[in-house]
Amino acid sequence: MFFNKLLPYEIPIMETFIRYKVRQIVSIIFKEFNGYIPRVEAPYLIRYFLQFPSQSQVVDESLVEISKLESSNDKAKELLEVEAFEKYLITILKANKYAAYDKETLIEAFRILDNEKNGYLDLHTYYTFLKRYGITFTKEQIAEMESFLLKNDNELLEGLGVQNDEVKKHKPTTTRKFYYESYVRKVLGDNQKHFDELMKEYKAFYDEYQETKKFPEMPSIVNDNLPPVKEEAQPNQPAPDQGQQNEVKKPEEEKAKEGEQKKEGEEKPKEGEEKKEEKKEEEKKEEEKI
8 A cells, every 4th residue: 555656766765754654653652662662552553554454463463473573582571672563564564464445345244244234233233243253342442433433423324314303313322323334434534534644744755855865864762772872973072071071181281291391301401501601701701811
């Protein structure tokens, strides 16, 4: 999806953009984890880039592959290295491995469950059916689903041609009706909108690179386990600390002492020459007297 129709020279730019977006999210949302991502958040971050693995695929495939790419074992088990996550994400995006199903496939899957052909499913029936086939939901996921349906209820019903008076009578918190056709339309539309926004950001990222031939500065992430970077001396460095100042002063003081010693050495011969000249003048005066 992200790498479709890219020219060969554009692929590294898209890869860098993906890493840029991951680090932007990490630097804002997961800043306190010091360069790591909580394992439980990995599927949500993957879905942000419009890849939709099932929960079993996350556990059996995604997390396993990310762990193989990690460079260190000296970390908490509940965390993932950002660098390893980036590599894995780019790999599945290139293959579009967990792309969303198209509209007709999704609607047809719901219709199989809709035995009475009402155009909707009861949420309890829906969850029970999925659980029967090993697809379970946490309480948080169920609450998130019902919250989504509640917030978008009017739009979902209007998409099915339901009249305004019927919309007002509908209460999803009591009826728990899941209008799947309109829901699918809504979700796929939101996915497309999100993709368009990401591609708009990529276009700005691409234009900046083309203008400067340098990638935009990558958002910084903190990782206490990474080795410190050795900084090379720069011409315009900040003032050194007290220890450095003392080290700088020592050679300067030594040079000053050497200079003083040289001056003393130069002054001594001068004094000897003056005395010799005085003696010569005295000898001349004595000869003139004689």
